[in-house]
Amino acid sequence: MAKMAKNNIKKFIKDPYLLFGTVIMGMVLLMIIVGCFWMPYEPTKMNAAEKLQGISLKHIMGTDNMGRDVFSRVMYGSRVTLMIAIGTIIIGAGLGTIIGAITGYYGGIIDEVVMRIIDALFAFPSILLALVIVSVFGVGWVQLVVSLGIAFVPSFARIVRGEVLRCKNMDYIENARLIGVSDLRMIFVHILPNIKGVLASSILIGFNNAVLAEAGLSYLGVGSQPPYASLGRMLSDAQQYMFTRPSYVLCPGLVIVLMVLGFAFLGEGIKRWK
Amino acid sequence: MMRRRTIGKAGCSLLMVVLTTLTVALSGCSSDKAGDSANSSNGTEAATDTVASTAESSTTETADDLSKLIVGIPQDIDGLDPHNSTGAGTREVFYNIFEGLVKADENGNLNPAVASEYTISEDSKVYTFTLRDGIKFHDGSLVTVEDIKYSLERNMGVDGSEPLIRAYAQIDSVNIVDDSHVEVVLKDADSDFLTQLTVAIIPAANEHPETTPIGTGPYKYVSNSPQENFIVTRFDDYWGEKAYIKDVVFKIESNMDAIVMDLEGGSIDMMARVTSTQVNQLSDKFQVYEGTMNLVQALYLNNAVKPFDDVRVRQALCYAVDPQQIMDFVSDGAGTEVGSAMFPAFTKYYMPELNDTYNTDTEKAKELLKEAGYPDGFEFTITVPSNYGQHVDTAQVIAEELKEIGVTANIQEIEWNSWVSDVYSGRQYEATVVGIDASTLSASALLSRYVSDAGKNFVNFNSEAYDTAYKNAQSTTDDAEKTKFYKECETILSEEAASVYIQDLPEFVVLNKKFTGYVFYPLYVQNIAKIKPAE
Numbered sequence: 001m002a003k004m005a006k007n008n009i010k011k012f013i014k015d016p017y018l019l020f021g022t023v024i025m026g027m028v029l030l031m032i033i034v035g036c037f038w039m040p041y042e043p044t045k046m047n048a049a050e051k052l053q054g055i056s057l058k059h060i061m062g063t064d065n066m067g068r069d070v071f072s073r074v075m076y077g078s079r080v081t082l083m084i085a086i087g088t089i090i091i092g093a094g095l096g097t098i099i100g101a102i103t104g105y106y107g108g109i110i111d112e113v114v115m116r117i118i119d120a121l122f123a124f125p126s127i128l129l130a131l132v133i134v135s136v137f138g139v140g141w142v143q144l145v146v147s148l149g150i151a152f153v154p155s156f157a158r159i160v161r162g163e164v165l166r167c168k169n170m171d172y173i174e175n176a177r178l179i180g181v182s183d184l185r186m187i188f189v190h191i192l193p194n195i196k197g198v199l200a201s202s203i204l205i206g207f208n209n210a211v212l213a214e215a216g217l218s219y220l221g222v223g224s225q226p227p228y229a230s231l232g233r234m235l236s237d238a239q240q241y242m243f244t245r246p247s248y249v250l251c252p253g254l255v256i257v258l259m260v261l262g263f264a265f266l267g268e269g270i271k272r273w274k
Numbered sequence: 275m276m277r278r279r280t281i282g283k284a285g286c287s288l289l290m291v292v293l294t295t296l297t298v299a300l301s302g303c304s305s306d307k308a309g310d311s312a313n314s315s316n317g318t319e320a321a322t323d324t325v326a327s328t329a330e331s332s333t334t335e336t337a338d339d340l341s342k343l344i345v346g347i348p349q350d351i352d353g354l355d356p357h358n359s360t361g362a363g364t365r366e367v368f369y370n371i372f373e374g375l376v377k378a379d380e381n382g383n384l385n386p387a388v389a390s391e392y393t394i395s396e397d398s399k400v401y402t403f404t405l406r407d408g409i410k411f412h413d414g415s416l417v418t419v420e421d422i423k424y425s426l427e428r429n430m431g432v433d434g435s436e437p438l439i440r441a442y443a444q445i446d447s448v449n450i451v452d453d454s455h456v457e458v459v460l461k462d463a464d465s466d467f468l469t470q471l472t473v474a475i476i477p478a479a480n481e482h483p484e485t486t487p488i489g490t491g492p493y494k495y496v497s498n499s500p501q502e503n504f505i506v507t508r509f510d511d512y513w514g515e516k517a518y519i520k521d522v523v524f525k526i527e528s529n530m531d532a533i534v535m536d537l538e539g540g541s542i543d544m545m546a547r548v549t550s551t552q553v554n555q556l557s558d559k560f561q562v563y564e565g566t567m568n569l570v571q572a573l574y575l576n577n578a579v580k581p582f583d584d585v586r587v588r589q590a591l592c593y594a595v596d597p598q599q600i601m602d603f604v605s606d607g608a609g610t611e612v613g614s615a616m617f618p619a620f621t622k623y624y625m626p627e628l629n630d631t632y633n634t635d636t637e638k639a640k641e642l643l644k645e646a647g648y649p650d651g652f653e654f655t656i657t658v659p660s661n662y663g664q665h666v667d668t669a670q671v672i673a674e675e676l677k678e679i680g681v682t683a684n685i686q687e688i689e690w691n692s693w694v695s696d697v698y699s700g701r702q703y704e705a706t707v708v709g710i711d712a713s714t715l716s717a718s719a720l721l722s723r724y725v726s727d728a729g730k731n732f733v734n735f736n737s738e739a740y741d742t743a744y745k746n747a748q749s750t751t752d753d754a755e756k757t758k759f760y761k762e763c764e765t766i767l768s769e770e771a772a773s774v775y776i777q778d779l780p781e782f783v784v785l786n787k788k789f790t791g792y793v794f795y796p797l798y799v800q801n802i803a804k805i806k807p808a809e
Contacts, residue, residue, distance in 0.1 A: 046674050048602045065551075066603055066670065139686060226685050227670045240551045240663075243534075 017272065021265030028259055032082060035075030043068065043076040044227045052245045061251040064234075065241060066227075070251050077229035078255050084145055084223075084230070085210035091149025092210075093203050096156020101187050103157070104164030115161070118154045126151035126209075127216055134222045144223055148213055152206055159202050163195035197271065204267030208260045215256055231256050340788060340807035341520045345800065346527035346542040351504050354495070355484040356474035357429055357438050362798045366546075367504060367524050369799035370517075371412075372474030372489035375403050375422065378715050382620060382796040384468055387514075388417060388475045388490055389456075398465040398751045401458040402451070409513045411477050412494035419450045424478035426458065426471075441470045465751045469714040492517040492803035501526055518806035519789070543786040546800060549663075550605045553782050561785050565794035566610050566778040568619050569709035570720065571665070573656070573672055573774035576703055578734035581654075586646040588771035592632035593639035594679045595672055597776045604667045608780035614764040615710070615720050617778040619796035623717045623760050628768040639679045651680030654704045657697055660687035664779060665707045672707070672774075698732050709779060715797065717760040718748070724767060735772045 012018055040060075047067035054062050061070035099118070103111040121129070126148070133147035167173060168191070176190050192199075215232030217223040224230040226237075231252045238249035347367060353359035356372045377387035386392060389403035409417045426448045431437040444467075446459045460467060480488050487495045492514070493506040504524040508517045525542055527533055534555045536542045553562050573595065575582040582588055601609040610618050613628030643651060658669045666687060673683040683705070688696070697703040712719035723730035725744050726737070740763055747759030768775070785792050790808040793801060 044674065046603060046671065048599065051603075066667070135689065135692075139688070222687075225687055226666060227673060240531075240549070243555055244551065 011273075015269055015272065017265045018269030021262050021267075021269050024258055024262035025266060028078060028082075028255065028262060031075055031255075032079045035072075035079055039069075039072040039075050041069035041072045043072045043229055045069075052241060052248065054245065055247050062245065062247040064237065064248055070234075070248060073229040073234060074231070074252055074255055077231045077234055077252060078259065080141075080224055080228070080230040081211055081214050081232065081256075082259070084141065084148070084214045085207050087145035088148040088152055088210040088213070089203055089206050091146065092152025092206060093156050093199070095149070096153045097160045097192070097199065099153065100157040100160025100162075101164050101192060104161035105168060105183065105187055105191070111161075115157075118157050121150075122154045122158075124151075127213060130213065130217055131222060134217070139222055139225060141224065144214070144217065148210060148217070151213070152210065156202065156206065159198065160195065163198055164191055167191050167194055197273075201267040201271040204263045204270065207263045208267075211256060211259050211263070231259075342523065343519045343521070343544065343789060343802065343805060344523045344525050344542045345802065346533065346536065346545040347504075347524045348527060348530070348547070350501055350526050350528075351498060351524075353484065354487045354498070356476065356487065356489065357425075358484070366799045368474070368489075369491070370493040370522070370802050371487060371491045371495055371506060372476070373491050374472035374474060376468060376471050378472060378795065378797055378799070380793045380795050380801075382622070382715055384472070384715060388422065392468070394465070394468070396751075398463045398467070399460045401460075401467065401471070403456050403458070405454045405456070406513055407454070409490060410511045411490055412488045412509055413477070413480075414511070415477060415479070417475065417477075417490060419453060419456050421478050422456045422475055423448045423450055425473065425475045429473055439470065439473065441467070463749075463751070465753075465756065466714075466716045466718055466748075469716045469719075472715075493522060496521075501528070515803070517803035518791070519802065522802050537784060537786075540786075543789060544784065544792075544805075546781070546783045548782050548784055550608060550780070550782065553784065556784060559787055561787050561790070561792075563783040563785065563792045563794070564608060565781045565783065566617065566619060567709065567711075567781040568617050568796050568798075569711040569778060570612055570615050570617050571668065571707070571709040571776045571779055572612075572615075573669075573705055573707050573776065574733050575705050575773050576701065576732075576734055577736065577772065578701070579704055581646065581648060581652055582704070584646045585770055586642045587648065588774070589632065590639040590642035590646070590679065591676070591681070591774050592771045593635045593642065594681070595675055595774050595776070596634040597629075599675065600668050600671045600776055601780075603671045604664055605780050608782075609777040610780075611777050612775050614768040614775055615724065615772070616717065616764050617712075617720075619778075619794075620712075620717060620720075622757060623764070625761055625764055628764060631768045632771070636678050643679060643681075651682065653682040653684065655684045655686050656705045656707060657686050657688050657693065657703045658707050659690045659693040661690050662708070665709070668776065669707045701732050701734060707776075711798070712796075717757075718744075721747075721760060721763050724763070724772060733773055735767075735770075737766060737770055737772075740766045740770075 045068060047063070050059070050063050050067045052063060052065055053059055056062070059069050059071065061074060064070055064073065099114060103114045129151045130144070130147040133150065134143055137143045173186070173190060176186060181190065214223055214230065215235060218230050218232030218236060224233050226233070234252040235249060235256075238252065242249050347363060349361065349363045351359065351364045351367060352361040353364065356368050359365075359368070373387040375387065375389040375392070376384040379385050386406070388406060388409060390406040392401060392403045394401050403422070405417065405419055405422065411417060426445070429438045430442045430445050430448075437443045444461045444464065446461045449457050449459065451457055458471070474489055476483055477488055480486060490513070492509055492512045494509040496505040496507050498504040503526060506522050508520045510516065527536065527542065527545065533545055533548060534552050537545060537560060538557060547567070556562070573591065575588055575591070577583060577588070597611045601607050611629045612618070613631055614625060616624050618624045643649065656669045656673065658666050660666065666685070669683075669685050673685055676683050693706070697706050710720065721744060722728055723732070724735045724740055725731065726735070726741055743759050743762040743766060747756050747763065750756050750759065781794070783792055783794075785805070788808055789805050791805045793804050795801060
């Protein structure tokens with residue numbers, strides 16, 4: 001047992017994707033968790049005397065156009081962004097997996113109808129779909145998560161359906177069917193656990209897309225509301241100071257890059273983990 | 275051997291082709307450089323070229339850049355017919371081409387233009403205008419009283435259609451008295467009607483005003499390319515002080531992010547309404563003129579909803595919000611404080627003393643809240659149109675300031691059209707931050723909206739004293755008396771704290787230092803005729 005654990009650790013350290021992914025995500029998570037308890041400044045506290053300052057010991061990422069500490073805002077903003085991404089993935093992957101599994105397993109008319117609806121959803125760019133939902137139900141974090149979640153359903157449904165179709169005709173499923181296993185048990189106990197590798201990596205890729213989509217929507221002004229920060233919101237506020245104070249736009253941008261990179265590495269690592 | 279030789283031949287001819295191409299390309303480049311240094315890399319070749327050629331053909335060899343000015347404008351012209359084009363961006367350009375019977379100057383006075391003088395009857399029902407002697411249209415024909423009648427009646431919609439200008443519905447008739455006099459007869463007395471008579475006078479003989487714009491202004495129309503530019507040239511027979519710059523191009527700058535680069539690169543010489551951030555990025559090649567946008571920015575409160583139906587709550591907010599701090603944050607301290615619904619450009623009506631009705635006093639604000647029954651503060655939502663960055667920023671500063679007195683302000687951004695339908699028309703909101711401007715040069719343009727039953731009264735302000743004062747102002751014809759009543763209105767708005775009045779936002783106009791003489795107007799116009807080369 002101990003030997004197996006040791007082997008696993010060895011394998012883990014040898015896999016650069018997993019290693020770097022974990023280190024990067026660890027850094028980001030550490031920053032977020034510390035931010036829940038302590039931040040150098042209050043993220044919405046304005047200070048007219050310290051507008052648009054550069055990187056210094058006092059403000060390690062400088063200050064923004066309202067004199068707010070960018071590092072505190074990045075800590076707060078990455079928490080918001082991560083929460084939105086998690087919420088989005090729970091809805092998107094949850095609904096997507098159920099729809100994908102049912103359509104894939106039963107096939108026939110259900111498959112045809114549901115998948116055509118999914119195709120129609122696919123035809124909308126996900127950002128556009130989210131924009132429509134936000135403009136109908138108003139602006140807010142719940143609406144944002146729900147709309148992004150719905151926008152993410154089609155891709156998960158497609159992936160899961162494909163995998164289920166592949167597994168469905170395998171021998172062990174045939175055998176289970178002969179024993180008389182119920183449909184529900186078949187899907188959730190026999191099929192889904194066998195596609196978890198693909199699902200896990202697509203969830204991590206989905207995380208990336210959710211982070212970027214939240215940034216995009218906040219950039220368009222329909223994401224999180226001022227004065228609260230999210231990474232995308234900060235980018236959008238910072239763009240007009242790109243030339244006068246580059247650190248303001250670079251710092252939140254860098255954290256987005258780290259988050260996306262971390263998720264991507266983890267996803268790749270998990271896929272390669274045999 | 276054979277093989278090698280053919281390769282050599284092919285290589286040789288290839289080399290020749292490359293060299294020729296390079297030569298052509300390079301020579302093209304260099305001549306371009308000499309020809310229009312004003313051009314940067316943003317696809318406006320056509321625009322600049324046209325000007326360059328017109329300028330060259332009409333000036334002597336010492337053709338310098340100063341004979342033409344390129345002005346950036348934020349949106350395209352929405353039509354060439356001055357009566358049917360209502361966009362503010364169109365009006366600011368047309369100010370240079372068309373003139374009305376009277377014309378606004380930089381101090382907000384209405385001076386005679388197409389008319390040389392006017393008289394208003396005792397009962398303010400009949401306005402009589404004398405046609406300016408010898409005034410000409412851009413096509414060289416003389417302006418006649420028929421043209422005036424035609425232009426005014428076109429806006430009244432005499433053929434049974436809707437009047438183009440709502441106020442023109444109250445014109446009873448336009449009568450030609452003799453060859454040089456026209457009288458405008460109103461249905462009801464209105465001493466402010468002169469402000470409506472800035473409408474363009476155009477020739478009755480012109481059958482296609484929508485394609486061939488002809489006016490009497492200091493510049494005449496040359497051409498326009500949709501989404502690209504609008505070109506005018508100096509009108510040498512202008513009746514008044516002639517323009518200094520010969521050719522003017524209004525170039526459509528739809529990408530606001532590219533303005534700094536376009537100015538620096540030289541593809542535009544002037545741009546109005548740039549932000550303080552953009553100003554900070556400019557080099558010293560440019561002169562920055564600071565004026566005001568001529569609007570009243572305020573935290574408008576819906577006086578009909580709780581807790582803002584209590585005057586003490588509104589006053590508490592006034593005590594808590596510090597306009598100077600907002601200006602410091604939003605525009606580096608630029609801007610002019612306002613204490614009531616009147617902006618400073620209306621010097622006649624503006625009352626600077628009202629700025630001191632509420633000087634920031636947190637203790638006083640808390641006390642008022644306690645009296646009103648909110649000792650622990652309350653929570654409300656500020657709805658802000660998301661396309662106006664300065665209003666969103668202002669709302670953020672307000673929210674921060676209100677924390678001091680225990681009031682929580684949540685900010686909700688909303689798209690502009692939803693703002694118009696939900697907040698402005700539907701009045702479904704608690705508070706909002708916007709700027710309100712004046713459509714005509716009269717105090718009533720800003721004050722009429724606070725009358726209890728006014729359709730534009732989106733703050734639901736309700737005060738009998740105000741209604742009386744406003745009515746008095748409307749019914750009197752004596753100017754001093756009128757001003758007194760308008761000032762009374764402003765004082766009531768300030769004391770009743772109809773809203774939290776903040777500032778008239780700063781407006782920055784950037785002009786290349788090669789030119790000088792920019793003047794701000796209390797209306798949404800750009801008077802190019804006043805701009806001249808700086809030696």
